[in-house]
Amino acid sequence: MHSLSLALFQPDIPGNAGTILRMAACLGLSVHIIEPAGFDLSDKALKRAGMDYAAQAALVRHINFDHFEAWRAQEKRRLVLATTKGAVGYTNFRFDPSDVLLFGRESAGVPDDVHALADARILIPMHPGMRSLNLAISTAMVAGEALRQTGAFAVT
Numbered sequence: 001m002h003s004l005s006l007a008l009f010q011p012d013i014p015g016n017a018g019t020i021l022r023m024a025a026c027l028g029l030s031v032h033i034i035e036p037a038g039f040d041l042s043d044k045a046l047k048r049a050g051m052d053y054a055a056q057a058a059l060v061r062h063i064n065f066d067h068f069e070a071w072r073a074q075e076k077r078r079l080v081l082a083t084t085k086g087a088v089g090y091t092n093f094r095f096d097p098s099d100v101l102l103f104g105r106e107s108a109g110v111p112d113d114v115h116a117l118a119d120a121r122i123l124i125p126m127h128p129g130m131r132s133l134n135l136a137i138s139t140a141m142v143a144g145e146a147l148r149q150t151g152a153f154a155v156t
């Protein structure tokens with residue numbers, strides 16, 4: 001298991017969370033879910049989307065953002081927020097193996113105070129006029145680049 005971690009801020013859609021859990025299990029990443037989520041974390045759709053892989057994912061639940069921040073402070077890890085309001089393109093950002101990569105909820109992203117306290121805000125550049133990518137897709141793109149940069153992909 002890598003120390004690079006994914007974090008989902010109050011996710012709304014179980015299919016997205018399940019897809020991310022499956023990816024995380026395959027790539028050796030832990031996933032931190034900041035509650036409340038918009039669904040029951042034992043939801044069938046979460047299990048269906050994550051398939052049996054979800055059971056192998058390192059899932060950590062935080063009852064709220066303060067709880068997540070207490071964990072992060074203890075670990076002394078940087079918070080890197082993926083946001084459509086980011087200033088730095090994700091391929092131009094230098095990732096650290098201990099980073100926590102935070103993604104916002106499907107319906108609303110993250111609140112302004114969470115946006116402000118992140119150590120860095122990164123963007124996946126999109127064509128003009130497009131609003132946002134799907135949560136699971138953006139998580140895969142950023143995780144792939146972070147793993148590539150930090151040399152953490154399994155070598156074949």
Ligand SMILES: C[S@@+](CC[C@H](N)C(=O)[O-])C[C@H]1O[C@@H](n2cnc3c(N)ncnc32)[C@H](O)[C@@H]1O
Nearest residue numbers: 082083084103104108109123124132133135138
């Ligand atoms: C469906 S989007 C949220 C859209 C929301 N209405 C907003 O304005 O933030 C869910 C999450 O995916 C990530 N995301 C989607 N597109 C992105 C992009 N182009 N660059 C960086 N992150 C993105 C962000 O973490 C975002 O909070």
